[in-house]
Amino acid sequence: MPQLLVSRRRALAAAACAFLVTPSAFATNAAAWADKPIHLVVTGPAGGSADVFARLVGDALATQSGQTVVVENRPGAGGAIALKYMLSQPADGLTLVVCASNVLTEVPLVLKGGFDPLKDVKPVAALAKGTSVLVGSPTLPASDVKGLVAYLKGKPGQFGFASYSPGTSSQYAGLMFSKEAGLDLQHVPYPGSPPALVDVMSGRIPVMFDGLTTSKGLIDSGKLKVFGVASKSRSPQLPNVPTMTELGYPNLVFGNWMGVVASSKMAPELVQKIHAALAHIGASPALKQRLLANGFDPIEDQPVDKLGQAVREEYERNAGIVKTYDIKLN
Structure with a gap:
């Protein structure tokens, strides 16, 4: 151990x-x-x-x-x-x-x-x-949430979202985003952020709500795209990234x-x-x-x-x- x-x-x-x-x-x-x-x-x-x-x-x-x-x-x-x-x-x-x-x-x-x-x-x-953030594969053609939703809607039934564990805000936020955006993303749980992020980075799973702690370095290095921050106010560590509330999803505060x-x-x-x-x-x-x-x-x-x-x-x-x-x- x-x-x-x-x-x-x-x-x-x-x-x-x-x-x-x-x-x-x-x-x-x-x-x-x-x-x-x-x-x-x-x-x-x-x-x-x-x-x-x-x-x-x-x-x-x-x-x-x-x-x-x-x-x-x-x-x-x-x-x-x-x-x-x-x-x-x-x-x-x-x-x-x-x-x-x-x-x-x-x-x-x-x-x-x-x-x-x-x-x-x-x-x-x-x-x-x-802080929770919506991150995605660098292979995604979208650069913002509006484009991400349009891309995912264009291929219904083909995508899922990762979470770092069942029953966490990573799952809650993913399901809420899927429903509120009119998507049909399937939940794919993982035993922790590291294995989930491996599949997100590779493009196997397109998106995930993850903690900034485990995503920040990957965002900075370009290995992950960041689309939004799931909090009431912008993160001082990502001041240029809008909150999900700003993007039209006020319930996504985690x-x-x-x-x-x-x-x-x-x-x-x-x-x-x-x-x-x-x-x-x-x-x-x-x-x-x-x-x-x-x-x-x-x-x-x-x-x-x-x-x-x-x-x-x-x-x-x-x-x-x-x-x-x-x-x-x-």
């Missing part, structure tokens, strides 16, 4: 070249939180958005706390494998899950994972936001926060200690720079109770989408 061991030696080296911070109050929080290796369990495969994010957070956490951090990939079942593993471990803060919020607010609505996302899991901290979640059985005081430590990391200018460089938008810290309420509201919003668009697991 792929793992990344962030050792004390590596942490010190990283501190010298990247973070250059003094532990200050964080060291006290970290020492009170854990005196053993901390395991960050990732819901996605190596190379995916959650994996990239977890490794950045793991580096920062090891650097600033001096504690050993292990990043461990347990992909599959829309994040349920990682979450159920975490729930099987003691709720002592030594095993946490790093994920996008969609594993709580989207996937469970169509893919039952054997846990209740609103009762069994507690969001601890959100450190960044992932974006997940990236953060850390724990078992709801964890003691409230421990949740607050971990939140404080992660919030300190999230405020680091160096980490913010690394997040931006990897396609994430840093966000302001949210208290644990407000984060939990935001998860519930997004879950209810997505439940409405599932019902309205009759979204079902393939």
Whole structure:
């Protein structure tokens, strides 16, 4: 199983070249939180958005706390494998899950994972936001959404859209786009963004709604075309790319926060200690720079109770989408 061991030696080296911070109050929080290796369990495969994010957070956490951090990939079942593993471990803060919020607010609505996302899991901290973008094969003759729709309509029944997992906004957005544009695209799910993007780049699958984190480098290198941003406002990383709202698709607004979640059985005081430590990391200018460089938008810290309420509201919003668009697991 792929793992990344962030050792004390590596942490010190990283501190010298990247973070250059003094532990200050964080060291006290970290020492009170854990005196053993901390395991960050990732819901996605190596190379995916959650994996990239977890490794950045793991580096920062090891650097600033001096504690050993292990990043461990347990992909599959829309994040349920990682979450159920975490729930099987003691709720002592030594095993946490790093994920996008969609594993709580989207996937469970169509893919039952054997846990209740609103009762069994507690969001601890959100450190960044992932932006969704409509990308396509560079072989497509279209250069904008209007031309893309016209091209896809011209060959009915011949095309599909990829998603990085069933039950995620990648599927939701693809189905909504297909219906609202009057297309008949078939959903083709993949186990993560990397394999899906391989087929999109090759032209086997023409389009996909993907996270900017995994698509940005491919867009910059010309290996993917980008048609629109699925958010309320333009991305500062793609300022010249219009939003799907601007293009006539106001319902296509999707974006997940990236953060850390724990078992709801964890003691409230421990949740607050971990939140404080992660919030300190999230405020680091160096980490913010690394997040931006990897396609994430840093966000302001949210208290644990407000984060939990935001998860519930997004879950209810997505439940409405599932019902309205009759979204079902393939």
